[in-house]
Amino acid sequence: MSLLELDNVTLAFGGVKAVDRVSFAVEEGEVFALVGPNGAGKSTIFNLISRFYSPQEGDIRFDGHSILDLAPEDIADLGIARTFQNVELFEQATVLQNLLVGRHRHRRTRLWQDILFTPFVRREEVRHRIAVEKVIEFLELEPYREKYIQGLPYGVRKMVEMGRALAMEPRLILLDEPASGLSVEETQDIAFWIEDMRKLMGITVVMVEHDMNLVRDVSDRVLALADGRVLAVGTPREVQTDPRVIEAYLGPEEDVA
Amino acid sequence: MRIVFKTSHDADIRLWKHGAQLFWYLLLLAAAVALPLLLDDFMLGEATNVLVWAIAGMGLMLLVGHAGQASLGHAAWLALGAYADTLLQTRAGLPFLMSLPLAAVISGLVAALVTLPIMRLHGIYLAIATLALSVLTEDIIILAEPWTGGVSGLFAPDIEIFGINFNRYTNPDGLYWLVLAITVLITLGYANLLRAPTGRAFVAVRDSEISARAMGVHVARTKTLAFALSAAVTAVAGALMGHMAGVFNNETFNIVISIYLLMMIVIGGLGSIHGAFLGALVIGFLPQAIALLRSALAGALGIGSITIPGLETAIFGAILVAFLLFEPRGIYGRWIVIRTWFELFPFYRRDMFRRQRSYLKTERMR
Ligand SMILES: Nc1ncnc2c1ncn2[C@@H]1O[C@H](COP(=O)(O)OP(=O)(O)OP(=O)(O)O)[C@@H](O)[C@H]1O
Ligand SMILES: [Mg+2]
Numbered sequence: 001m002s003l004l005e006l007d008n009v010t011l012a013f014g015g016v017k018a019v020d021r022v023s024f025a026v027e028e029g030e031v032f033a034l035v036g037p038n039g040a041g042k043s044t045i046f047n048l049i050s051r052f053y054s055p056q057e058g059d060i061r062f063d064g065h066s067i068l069d070l071a072p073e074d075i076a077d078l079g080i081a082r083t084f085q086n087v088e089l090f091e092q093a094t095v096l097q098n099l100l101v102g103r104h105r106h107r108r109t110r111l112w113q114d115i116l117f118t119p120f121v122r123r124e125e126v127r128h129r130i131a132v133e134k135v136i137e138f139l140e141l142e143p144y145r146e147k148y149i150q151g152l153p154y155g156v157r158k159m160v161e162m163g164r165a166l167a168m169e170p171r172l173i174l175l176d177e178p179a180s181g182l183s184v185e186e187t188q189d190i191a192f193w194i195e196d197m198r199k200l201m202g203i204t205v206v207m208v209e210h211d212m213n214l215v216r217d218v219s220d221r222v223l224a225l226a227d228g229r230v231l232a233v234g235t236p237r238e239v240q241t242d243p244r245v246i247e248a249y250l251g252p253e254e255d256v257a
Numbered sequence: 258m259r260i261v262f263k264t265s266h267d268a269d270i271r272l273w274k275h276g277a278q279l280f281w282y283l284l285l286l287a288a289a290v291a292l293p294l295l296l297d298d299f300m301l302g303e304a305t306n307v308l309v310w311a312i313a314g315m316g317l318m319l320l321v322g323h324a325g326q327a328s329l330g331h332a333a334w335l336a337l338g339a340y341a342d343t344l345l346q347t348r349a350g351l352p353f354l355m356s357l358p359l360a361a362v363i364s365g366l367v368a369a370l371v372t373l374p375i376m377r378l379h380g381i382y383l384a385i386a387t388l389a390l391s392v393l394t395e396d397i398i399i400l401a402e403p404w405t406g407g408v409s410g411l412f413a414p415d416i417e418i419f420g421i422n423f424n425r426y427t428n429p430d431g432l433y434w435l436v437l438a439i440t441v442l443i444t445l446g447y448a449n450l451l452r453a454p455t456g457r458a459f460v461a462v463r464d465s466e467i468s469a470r471a472m473g474v475h476v477a478r479t480k481t482l483a484f485a486l487s488a489a490v491t492a493v494a495g496a497l498m499g500h501m502a503g504v505f506n507n508e509t510f511n512i513v514i515s516i517y518l519l520m521m522i523v524i525g526g527l528g529s530i531h532g533a534f535l536g537a538l539v540i541g542f543l544p545q546a547i548a549l550l551r552s553a554l555a556g557a558l559g560i561g562s563i564t565i566p567g568l569e570t571a572i573f574g575a576i577l578v579a580f581l582l583f584e585p586r587g588i589y590g591r592w593i594v595i596r597t598w599f600e601l602f603p604f605y606r607r608d609m610f611r612r613q614r615s616y617l618k619t620e621r622m623r
Contacts, residue, residue: 075473089468090468093464100457104472109453114449114454125453130266168472
């Protein structure tokens with residue numbers, strides 16, 4: 001059984017079919033990339049999996065169960081974490097606090113315990129902080145631990161967002177353009193981290209990415225989309241040499257030229 | 258600059274950042290406890306007043322400063338607290354030690370119910386809905402005359418605990434210490450909340466509803482909880498205001514009070530407990546300052562006295578506008594900047610505290 005399955009999923013905004021009868025399955029432990037030109041529907045697929053949008057047709061299953069009857073808030077509990085294309089952080093909070101919010105799904109304390117800050121809350125806080133500290137070490141965020149998000153450089157913010165997703169200790173992580181706007185070195189770091197996520201942490205990764213080098217380096221399988229439709233699925237090499245994919249990428253450029 | 262070396266998770270978790278900070282907090286507390294020895298009865302009454310305002314400020318700060326939800330109608334919860342507390346004592350015969358927490362619980366529950374339908378509103382719409390709530394409360398007080406005494410009002414009994422009377426004129430020291438104790442308890446509970454998952458969920462909802470959702474934070478539930486806790490704390494302040502006023506009616510907790518409360522926390526500094534206290538100091542002592550100014554002015558101009566109706570409100574408004582224009586972070590925010598400037602001297606950068614987003618922002622999708 002696949003970890004994540006999209007089955008004939010369709011979503012239209014007005015007349016625009018952002019996602020058009022898309023089906024694919026992601027296996028546990030794999031790195032799966034979604035590629036395609038701007039407006040292909042990649043982020044919309046993430047928003048569908050997060051339940052921010054509801055498909056008009058089709059089904060989305062995680063671990064064999066449909067998630068369509070769940071609210072967006074329940075998705076985290078399944079162990080699905082995500083980042084956003086535009087980086088959505090808690091701006092007026094520190095890096096540490098941001099990562100600790102990632103621990104929300106592991107929360108076991110009740111309101112009255114929080115107010116009294118009972119010994120149990122203290123133990124729980126230590127437990128959360130140990131988990132978060134591991135992420136900080138992994139992503140080398142130590143210099144920024146106590147810093148407020150609002151003054152941080154873009155690259156660091158992206159790392160914090162990824163860290164917040166990892167602090168959730170998810171089974172599946174959805175990364176929306178993890179390398180966009182990053183330098184060459186930072187992109188290489190991302191490649192290593194994605195490898196480690198899969199190998200050391202056992203997390204299944206689905207990522208949207210425009211950087212084909214990164215996609216080729218880290219992903220097992222690639223799905224190419226255009227105009228909401230699946231063009232091809234396969235290994236990075238297979239997809240890159242697929243005539244329909246080449247046409248989708250080059251077609252518009254020829255029009256412009 | 259003070260560099261704090263953290264060697265354990267406890268260093269992050271405890272309420273003070275370093276030993277010096279603990280020292281200052283304890284010194285402040287000691288000074289607060291000793292205050293009745295230093296002040297005359299009138300000034301002590303004013304100090305008690307400031308503490309009550311600080312409690313109300315913490316109630317609103319929790320909602321606006323930490324959960325990021327607007328409220329222009331918080332006087333409604335002051336009123337509910339005052340009426341519930343007094344009625345529980347006079348009608349149900351409960352002692353103050355029970356009526357006060359019960360009044361808080363009742364207000365919290367009512368707030369949770371009332372805010373359910375307005376939960377989905379954001380920014381200005383939420384502000385208008387809460388404003389309407391404040392207006393409605395005044396009407397309800399008049400309509401429920403058999404209970405509330407309508408426009409003629411309700412007499413609040415003296416606070417009595419185990420036979421000790423806490424009348425503001427006969428036992429001002431006792432009343433002050435009682436209010437101080439309540440203030441300290443609420444402050445500790447508030448500070449605890451902020452370093453625990455509940456407080457982080459509030460901040461998450463304030464800063465980005467969409468990613469709060471993605472982290473599994475139930476946004477509607479969290480907002481309801483913030484409203485309820487905020488109303489409960491504000492109700493405690495309302496009950497104390499009732500006891501201190503001795504008699505109150507629909508006019509006591511009108512919209513102007515709601516606006517004052519909001520001004521208070523904005524001036525004090527949104528998003529910190531300190532801000533509630535600093536704002537309360539400003540609002541508590543501004544009338545005195547204005548009175549002093551007035552007599553100084555009258556003396557200088559050689560006229561008997563100046564009475565300008567609405568002068569206080571106008572000055573409050575002017576201060577608020579000045580803060581919004583020049584220091585949206587409030588007094589506490591300014592203090593942090595000044596402190597950092599000294600700590601880093603001469604390395605301070607101008608854009609260090611650049612602000613990118615405001616608190617009362619509306620939800621963005623994608
Ligand atoms: N909330 C929305 N309302 C209306 N249209 C939308 C909405 N979200 C997405 N769309 C449309 O759906 C299509 C797919 O958008 P999507 O954001 O998924 O693209 P993408 O593949 O992520 O592109 P990019 O590489 O630019 O991020 C676009 O035409 C977009 O305009
Ligand atoms: Mg996108």
